[in-house]
Amino acid sequence: MIHIKLFKQVGVFAENKDIAADIRLNKLLPALEKNQDIILDFEKIEGATQSFIHALISDLMRKYGNEVLDKIQFKSCNATVKGIISIVVDYMQESD
Amino acid sequence: MVLTMIAALGIKTNPSNIECEKLEARSKHYLERMRLFDFLHVTSGITMKKHELAGRSVPLTQIKNSTELTEFITEVTPLLHLEPKHAEPIRYIMSELIRNVLEHSMSKHGAIVSAQYYKKSNTIRIGIADTGIGIWKSINQSYNPKTDLEAIRLALTPGITGTTRQEGGTDRNAGAGLFFIKSIASVNSDFFVIYSGKAMYKLLKRKGKKIKLHVDPFEDRHSKKGDLPSWEGTVVGIDLSLDTTQEFSLLLKLLNETLNEAIKERKKARYKKPQFT
Numbered sequence: 001m002i003h004i005k006l007f008k009q010v011g012v013f014a015e016n017k018d019i020a021a022d023i024r025l026n027k028l029l030p031a032l033e034k035n036q037d038i039i040l041d042f043e044k045i046e047g048a049t050q051s052f053i054h055a056l057i058s059d060l061m062r063k064y065g066n067e068v069l070d071k072i073q074f075k076s077c078n079a080t081v082k083g084i085i086s087i088v089v090d091y092m093q094e095s096d
Numbered sequence: 097m098v099l100t101m102i103a104a105l106g107i108k109t110n111p112s113n114i115e116c117e118k119l120e121a122r123s124k125h126y127l128e129r130m131r132l133f134d135f136l137h138v139t140s141g142i143t144m145k146k147h148e149l150a151g152r153s154v155p156l157t158q159i160k161n162s163t164e165l166t167e168f169i170t171e172v173t174p175l176l177h178l179e180p181k182h183a184e185p186i187r188y189i190m191s192e193l194i195r196n197v198l199e200h201s202m203s204k205h206g207a208i209v210s211a212q213y214y215k216k217s218n219t220i221r222i223g224i225a226d227t228g229i230g231i232w233k234s235i236n237q238s239y240n241p242k243t244d245l246e247a248i249r250l251a252l253t254p255g256i257t258g259t260t261r262q263e264g265g266t267d268r269n270a271g272a273g274l275f276f277i278k279s280i281a282s283v284n285s286d287f288f289v290i291y292s293g294k295a296m297y298k299l300l301k302r303k304g305k306k307i308k309l310h311v312d313p314f315e316d317r318h319s320k321k322g323d324l325p326s327w328e329g330t331v332v333g334i335d336l337s338l339d340t341t342q343e344f345s346l347l348l349k350l351l352n353e354t355l356n357e358a359i360k361e362r363k364k365a366r367y368k369k370p371q372f373t
Contacts, residue, residue: 017162049192050192090352
C-alpha cells in the first residue's frame, strides 16, 4: 500500500497536468506494477480540474481496465473534488 | 475579451508601428488600470490615484508557461473579492482555458488574460486570447474540418481533441475541456463565446429552467458566424453571472449527469444500423 499526499506537490488547487503526469508515471504506475494498493490523499485540496484528474488516472484505467479503481482509494476529497473525479471516472468508462 | 485581443496584437507588433492618439474617452483610466498601454508600449500620460488602481479586476496578464499559470491562478481570485462559490468556477475556467492555449496554440506569446467585475449586471467577464495556430489547424492534426466554424464545432464536442482520434483522448487530453467550460456556462445560464480564424460561436443564455447539454454545440441555443475578419489564433470570452452561479459541487453533479447522457448520445450516433432488405 502506498499513500500519496497530493497537497505537497499540487497545492490547494490541483490543475498542473505536468505534475499529475509525473505522479502517475513515477508513483502510481510503479505501485500498480507491484500490485500495491494506492491511497490518493486530497487533504487540504480545495479544487481540481478535469484535465488534472484525467492526466492522473485515465491512462491507468486504459492500461489496467476499470478494475484498477478497486486498487485506488480517493481519500479526504471535498464535494468539488469528488465531483470532478466522478466525472472523469464515468467519462472514461463511457468512452470504452 | 476585446482588451485581450488588442493586447495580444500589441505584444506581437513592433512598438514603432503603434500610435496612440490623445485619449478623451472616459474609459481611459480603466484602460490604464487594466495595463493595456503597457502591452502596447505606449505612454498614456495618465496618472492614477491609489484608490483608482484598486477594483474588482484582473489586469491584462501574459502567461507563457505552466509555472506562470500556477502562480497566476493562486493570485487571481483574491483580486476579484469573491465568495468561494463564485471563485471556484472562475479559477477553474481560467485554468483550463489558459492551459489549452499553452498546450495547443503553439503561440510563442502564450495567453493573454483579463477579467473584470461589472456591478450593474453583477457579472465577472473573462477574456483569454492567443495569437497561435488557431482551432482549425489544431483540430486538423486529427480531423479534417472544412471551415473554421466546423473546427470550432468539433473542438466543442466532447471526446474530440486535435491530439488523437482515439475515444477518451490520450493520457493527457480527454477532449472534454472546452465542452466542460461551455457546459458550466450553459448550466449557469452565462454567455460563452469563442472566436478563431473567420468563425465565431456564441452560446446564448439558456431560456427556461430545463437544463440539457448537447453533444453538438449547434444544438444548444447559439449564434454563429463564419465570415468574420480572420483572427489568427483563438479568443474565448465568458460572462459569469454571480446571481445565477450555483454551488460548484452541485453544478458538477448536474454536469456529470448531463455529460453521461451526452456521451451516450454520441456513442449511439455511431451505432451501426441493421440493413433491412
